Amino acid sequence: MSDKILQISNPVLSISNLSIAYGKDKYAVKDVTADVKRNAITAIMGPSGCGKSTLLRAINRMHELYPNIHTQGEIKLNGESIYGISTTKLRRKIGMVFQRPNPFPTMSIYENVIAGYNLNGSKLKKSEKDEIVESSLTDVGLLDEVKDSLNKKGNFLSGGQQQRLCVARALAFKPDVILMDEPTSALDPLSTAKIEDLLVELKEHYTIILVTHNMSQAARISDNAMFMYLGELVEYDKTKVMFTNPKDSRTEGYLTGKFG
Amino acid sequence: MASEKIIKNLLKASSVIILLIFAGMAYSMIRGAIPAFKEFGLFGFIFSTDWNPTEGKESYGALPFIAGTVITSLLALIICFPLAFSTSLFIAEYFRKTKIATILSTLVDLLAGVPSIVYGLWGFYTIRPLIAELGYSGQGYGIFTSGLILAIMIIPYATSISNEIISMVPNELKEAAYSLGATRMEVIFSVILPNARSGLVAGYILALGRALGETMAVTMLIGNANIIPTGLFSPGNTMASVIANQFGEADGLKLSSLIAIGLLLFAVTAIVNSIGKIIIRKYA
Amino acid sequence: MEREAIIGEKDHSNWRELKNRLFFGTVVVLAGITISPILLIVYKLLAKGLKQINFDFFLKVAPDTLQAMTAVRNGEIIPGGIANGITGTILMVVVASLIAIPVSIVIGIFLYENQGKKYANLIRSLTDILQGVPSVVLGLIAYIWIVQGVTKGFSALAGSVALAIMMLPLIIRSTEETMKMIPISIKEAGAALGVPYHKIILKVMIPSGFSGLMTGILLSISRVLGETAPLMLTTLGSTTINFNITKPTSAVPLQIWEFYNNPNMIDLVWSSSLFLMGFVLTLNIIAKRISMKYS
Numbered sequence: 001m002s003d004k005i006l007q008i009s010n011p012v013l014s015i016s017n018l019s020i021a022y023g024k025d026k027y028a029v030k031d032v033t034a035d036v037k038r039n040a041i042t043a044i045m046g047p048s049g050c051g052k053s054t055l056l057r058a059i060n061r062m063h064e065l066y067p068n069i070h071t072q073g074e075i076k077l078n079g080e081s082i083y084g085i086s087t088t089k090l091r092r093k094i095g096m097v098f099q100r101p102n103p104f105p106t107m108s109i110y111e112n113v114i115a116g117y118n119l120n121g122s123k124l125k126k127s128e129k130d131e132i133v134e135s136s137l138t139d140v141g142l143l144d145e146v147k148d149s150l151n152k153k154g155n156f157l158s159g160g161q162q163q164r165l166c167v168a169r170a171l172a173f174k175p176d177v178i179l180m181d182e183p184t185s186a187l188d189p190l191s192t193a194k195i196e197d198l199l200v201e202l203k204e205h206y207t208i209i210l211v212t213h214n215m216s217q218a219a220r221i222s223d224n225a226m227f228m229y230l231g232e233l234v235e236y237d238k239t240k241v242m243f244t245n246p247k248d249s250r251t252e253g254y255l256t257g258k259f260g
Numbered sequence: 261m262a263s264e265k266i267i268k269n270l271l272k273a274s275s276v277i278i279l280l281i282f283a284g285m286a287y288s289m290i291r292g293a294i295p296a297f298k299e300f301g302l303f304g305f306i307f308s309t310d311w312n313p314t315e316g317k318e319s320y321g322a323l324p325f326i327a328g329t330v331i332t333s334l335l336a337l338i339i340c341f342p343l344a345f346s347t348s349l350f351i352a353e354y355f356r357k358t359k360i361a362t363i364l365s366t367l368v369d370l371l372a373g374v375p376s377i378v379y380g381l382w383g384f385y386t387i388r389p390l391i392a393e394l395g396y397s398g399q400g401y402g403i404f405t406s407g408l409i410l411a412i413m414i415i416p417y418a419t420s421i422s423n424e425i426i427s428m429v430p431n432e433l434k435e436a437a438y439s440l441g442a443t444r445m446e447v448i449f450s451v452i453l454p455n456a457r458s459g460l461v462a463g464y465i466l467a468l469g470r471a472l473g474e475t476m477a478v479t480m481l482i483g484n485a486n487i488i489p490t491g492l493f494s495p496g497n498t499m500a501s502v503i504a505n506q507f508g509e510a511d512g513l514k515l516s517s518l519i520a521i522g523l524l525l526f527a528v529t530a531i532v533n534s535i536g537k538i539i540i541r542k543y544a
Numbered sequence: 545m546e547r548e549a550i551i552g553e554k555d556h557s558n559w560r561e562l563k564n565r566l567f568f569g570t571v572v573v574l575a576g577i578t579i580s581p582i583l584l585i586v587y588k589l590l591a592k593g594l595k596q597i598n599f600d601f602f603l604k605v606a607p608d609t610l611q612a613m614t615a616v617r618n619g620e621i622i623p624g625g626i627a628n629g630i631t632g633t634i635l636m637v638v639v640a641s642l643i644a645i646p647v648s649i650v651i652g653i654f655l656y657e658n659q660g661k662k663y664a665n666l667i668r669s670l671t672d673i674l675q676g677v678p679s680v681v682l683g684l685i686a687y688i689w690i691v692q693g694v695t696k697g698f699s700a701l702a703g704s705v706a707l708a709i710m711m712l713p714l715i716i717r718s719t720e721e722t723m724k725m726i727p728i729s730i731k732e733a734g735a736a737l738g739v740p741y742h743k744i745i746l747k748v749m750i751p752s753g754f755s756g757l758m759t760g761i762l763l764s765i766s767r768v769l770g771e772t773a774p775l776m777l778t779t780l781g782s783t784t785i786n787f788n789i790t791k792p793t794s795a796v797p798l799q800i801w802e803f804y805n806n807p808n809m810i811d812l813v814w815s816s817s818l819f820l821m822g823f824v825l826t827l828n829i830i831a832k833r834i835s836m837k838y839s
Contacts, residue, residue, distance in 0.1 A: 065359075088441040088557045096439035102432040106454035116440035119450055119561060169440070235371060264741035275667045276640045277647055281709065282670055285677075346574035354571060367579040374585060374830045375770025378798050378817050381804065382585045412581045419578075443564035466676075471679020475773035480804070500680045504773045507687075511759035522684040526677060532678035537669070 004235045004247050006224060011035035012176060013059065014252045018073035019065065020054055028054040030231040031073075036177070036224075041208045043197060043222035043239065045215060047254065050250045051231040052211045056179050059209065060094040061087050063260050092116065095170030100186045101162035103154045103169070110150040113137060136168040140198055160191025164198065170205075180201070180210045183215065196221050213237060217253060219243050227251045264319030275406070285526070293520035295513060296320060305520060311486035313514055317418065320517035322524060326489045328496035329525070332478065333471035335492075336414060339462060343411070344418035345460075345465075349448065353418070354425040372416035380480035383409040389480060397493035401483030409477050414467040420454045421463030421540070425456045458543045466538035472529050475500040499525040567794045588819040593747060596815030601625035605784060612808040622809065626816050628785045629799040632700065635787055636779065636795060637765060639704035644711035645761060652719025653711075655743060668720075675713035683774030691778055700786070700793035702778035707771060712763040718760025722753040755834050762831035766824045772797035796820045 013036040020029040028051045036042050044052040057063040057074060061082065062219075075082045082090050104114045113133045117124055125131075134152070137143035142164045144156070154165055163183060170178055180199075184192040199208055200221055212218050218225050218239060225239040235242060235251045246252040296305055300320065308321020347368060355361040387408060392400030429452050437447045453460075483495025484505055497505070499521050510518055588807050600623065607615075607624035615622045651667070658664035690702035730752055734744040750757070775781075780792040781802060800816050804808040 009462055062435065062438060065435070084559060086557050088443060088560065091439055091441040096433055096435075098435065098439075100432060102430070102436045104436065104451065105432060115437070115450075119440050119442040119446050121446070121556060125529075131393060166436070169436075173440075267742040267745070268657075271650060271657060274650040275654045275664070276645060278667050278670050278674070278712075279650065281674070281712075284689070285685050289681075292684075292688055343574050343578040346571040349571050349579045350575035354568065364575060364579060367582050369832075370582050370825060370828070371579075373766060373770075374582070375772070375797060375817075375820060375822075377770065377772045377826060378585065378589070378821055381800070381813060381817055382581070382588060384804075386584065386588065410626050410682075415578055437787050443560050445564040445567040446560070448567075469676045473676075473680065475678065475680040476801075495589055500678055500773070502782060503680050503684065507777050519684055519688070522681045526681045529676050529678055529681075530673045533673055534669070537672050 004237070005034060005233070006236045006238065008035040008037050008224075010038065012078060013209075014076045014135040015055075015059075016076075016103045017053070018071070020051075020058055020072075021070045022060050023068050024070075027231050029058065032228075032233045034226060034233055034236050036207060036209060038207055039203055039205070041210055041221055043171075043218035043225045044136050044211045044223060044228060045213070045218050045254070046207065046228035048213065050228040052226075053181055055210060055228065056181055056211045059177070059179055060091050060096055061197060062096065073200060076145045085165040088120065091118065092173045093175050094177045094179060095160050095175035097163070097166050097170055097181070099182045101159055101166055103157075103162050104153060104164050106151065107153070108151045109146050109154045109157075109165060110153060112165055113172055115169055116172050136172045137169050138166040139202070140168045141194075142168060157218060158191065159187050160194055163187060163191070163195060167195075167198065167202075172204075175206070177207045180208060182211055182213060185213070192217075224248060227254060229254070268313050274437055284300070288525065289519055289523040292516060293523045295516035296520040299516075305517070306524070309488060318513050320514065322499070322517075322521050324486050324488045325499040325502045325521060326499055326524070328482065329472055329498040329500070329528075330438055331489055332410055332482065332498055333468055334407045337402065337409035338410060338416055340414050340467060341464065344415050344422060344464075347419050348422035348426050352423045353452065354444075355425065355449065365419075368416050368419050371412065376413070376474060376476040377422075377480075379409055380477035383477055383481045391493070394493075397495070399483075401481060401482040402493045402495045403482065403489045406478045406482040406496075406498075409481055410471045410474055410537060413474060413477065414470045417470050418463050418467040421466065422456070422460050424461045425459030425463065425543075426452060428459075429455045458539055462536045462539035462543065465532060467537065469512070469529050469536060472532060473500050473525060475504050479504050519532035553570065558750060561809070575673045585725035586821075589814060589821060592811075593814030593818035596621055596811050597818065600795060601815060601819075602630065603627055603714060606794075606802070607804060607809075608783075608809055612732070612806070612812075615812075616808055622811050626796060626799050626812070626819070628782060628794040629796040630815065631785050631787070632779070632782065632793040632795045632798075633769065635719070635789065635793060636700050636703045636775075637769060639701065640707035640711060640768065641761070641765065642652075643708040644715060648712050648715035649719050649750070649757065653749070655720045656717065656723035671713045671716050674709070675717070679706070679710060679771050680773040680777070682709050683777035685709070686774065686778045695790045697716060697790075698780035698792040699790045700779055700827075701789040703775045703793065703795065704789065705780055706774035707768040710768050710771065712773075714767060715760050719753075719757055722760065723749060723754030725756065726752045734806070755837065759831045759835040762827050766827035766831065769824050770797055770820055771828070772801055776801065796823075 003248045005251045016033045018032045019027060032055060042127055044055060046052045054063055058071065063069055077093060104115060107115060110133055113136050114129050135141065137146065138156060142161060154162060157165065184195050187195065194219065202208060210222060226236045226241050227234045228251050235246060235248045242251065243255060246255060271504035283332035300308060306322050309323045310319040310321045312325065338466045346367045347364065351361045351365050355519035378503035385406065388405055391397060391405050433451050433455065434447050442450065478498050482497055482501060484497050484498055484501065503518050503522055506514065507518060603626055604625040606626060607622060611624065612622045655664050655668055686702045686706035690699055690705050695701055726749060731744060734748045755779060775795050775798050779795065781798045782792045782794045786793045787822040796816055797820060800813055800820065803813040803816060
């Protein structure tokens with residue numbers, strides 16, 4: 001393997017030779033092989049249209065929701081193929097947070113946190129639910145802000161609070177991996193800073209994969225970083241190394257703002 | 261500018277036509293209905309089940325027709341719902357933006373273009389014999405047959421609104437549910453349905469408004485018996501169809517009674533449609 | 545991972561997946577059932593009606609009962625056609641259009657020019673309610689206004705008035721929607737050149753929205769072409785071709801009704817229905833084509 005790809009021992013995820021095409025031959029992801037480190041933040045960077053979102057969505061098989069998608073290659077979660085279990089089960093092990101905060105507007109804050117369990121039809125005891133809601137909201141630092149309005153709809157929350165609610169919703173399952181698709185791109189700087197702090201705290205217990213178009217964000221909070229260009233994984237290294245000493249000229253060009 | 265003022269006033273004056281039509285309709289129908297209301301009393305007319313045109317013993321009441329209208333329309337709505345809702349899910353969710361969805365929605369649109377009398381014919385020659393086969397209602401006329409045809413007739417009205425409402429549910433919400441492990445069906449029932457609810461309700465209310473006033477197809481299938489329906493397969497009559505049926509030979513008190521029924525029908529459809537529009541406007 | 549354990553036992557994921565598939569299957573089946581009537585109706589009309597369609601069908605008036613009976617008895621196709629109905633329908637739709645189109649376009653422009661104003665909102669709501677009024681009720685109105693009040697007898701004019709009231713709301717709302725879709729910059733460009741207001745409407749707004757207006761008009765015509773109930777109450781029908789709007793007149797849907805009620809003429813029911821529906825659907829499709837081209 002080329003020295004441009006970081007090697008990781010005991011990875012939580014290992015992606016091998018993954019290619020994804022829309023239609024017959026429009027490849028969004030080309031032959032990507034990479035392992036993801038446990039309890040760390042891995043950033044995926046690249047100019048728009050480079051395939052970073054598609055790669056992220058392939059990890060919980062969300063990309064399969066859309067027609068005409070062809071996937072080749074393998075992804076293993078803790079050594080087990082993600083294609084060997086149902087998407088239902090997979091997505092409970094791999095949580096996701098989206099670009100724009102998307103709490104369910106018809107549900108209360110409480111119901112939003114527990115939504116995953118309700119959607120999966122599991123009938124929990126009230127005490128179990130309370131415990132999950134409380135600990136999830138505590139984890140994202142939202143409990144104090146909303147504890148008096150748990151049964152209200154979340155539409156009065158600020159964008160940043162809504163996004164933290166969405167993180168809590170994903171945490172409720174205690175997933176192995178949390179995928180984040182530019183989670184701060186719709187937020188103001190203050191809320192962004194709060195989410196970034198949160199992510200750094202969360203990595204103690206979770207593995208986070210973060211797609212971002214914001215290089216300084218990747219530099220601030222990620223441990224490892226991937227750089228994708230035109231569907232290829234160009235370079236994958238420790239973030240510090242990549243930002244100070246990129247091995248590929250395309251990475252260097254991107255990081256120095258020549259394109260993207 | 262002078263010309264601008266003239267034009268603006270002209271535009272405004274033209275809008276008065278709508279007011280005049282409404283006022284004229286209300287005036288003419290109330291005036292036409294007064295003899296019947298005077299003879300039988302407003303409530304007496306609405307709640308009487310008599311329909312006796314024999315000279316000297318004339319007596320008219322609207323209750324059988326009100327009952328027939330309400331029952332056939334509600335039945336139509338009940339039959340229409342699973343069909344229209346499934347069609348909307350097919351067009352606006354499962355096969356969204358695909359060719360097959362376009363074909364399906366074109367065919368549904370064509371349903372709206374079929375004249376009422378053609379539905380009546382088809383119902384008479386195709387559906388009615390099938391119902392008769394069931395053996396519940398001799399010749400196959402009645403409430404159920406009419407409700408079934410009405411259901412088909414209102415499907416395009418119900419689907420056109422639900423298609424729009426369902427496709428308006430933000431993709432982000434659906435993805436959020438999928439990312440939590442929900443199946444598509446669970447996404448439909450937990451995300452799409454709650455988010456689209458009031459729009460769907462409005463769509464079915466407007467479809468109900470259509471069913472209430474349908475005339476020809478019902479006239480040809482309901483059996484035209486001036487009684488309160490006694491069961492699902494009982495014959496009956498509706499407000500719209502009794503007007504069409506009995507108008508030819510009507511004068512005097514009978515004509516006035518038919519106009520009174522028309523007035524009631526007008527009021528009911530106006531109320532139902534207004535409720536539907538208000539919900540849509542609030543929602544949009 | 546204790547939470548996955550909680551849900552793991554109660555996951556039922558196979559059962560959920562099965563339910564998901566069953567639901568999808570149900571949706572497809574029910575959607576199929578929904579569209580089957582249109583296919584069955586078209587098939588039935590073609591199968592039963594095509595054989596009666598010939599030149600006479602368009603050129604001759606409806607036969608009398610005796611002629612039809614003789615033909616049926618001899619196993620021949622029924623002579624005559626629906627020329628009295630076709631001419632009557634054309635007459636009434638033309639008159640209704642002449643009444644409804646200019647008025648509706650002007651009112652539609654009024655609504656467009658007065659967005660958000662209370663009085664205009666009232667007019668818009670009334671227009672919506674008018675659209676929901678059952679056609680048989682409009683038949684009653686036209687009977688009271690025209691048959692009793694003007695022509696003192698059943699007449700094509702009364703039918704036209706009923707149809708015109710049906711057309712009004714459809715054209716008004718489509719005019720307003722069309723106007724809304726014209727970029728405001730086009731209007732402003734006219735105003736910036738100092739073009740007077742009425743000329744902006746006549747020379748800029750109406751031409752730019754022409755295809756939208758056309759779609760609305762054609763759709764409204766296709767809506768009223770098949771109307772039967774209001775004509776039963778107003779124009780009565782006629783066995784001859786008539787172009788006098790103060791006299792009773794036939795119409796294709798009225799003829800279908802007459803054929804339906806006459807056991808000897810059953811074959812004509814199908815051909816005239818086929819003709820009517822073909823006409824209505826063609827107009828519909830033309831209207832949709834125009835609107836697609838436009839947008």
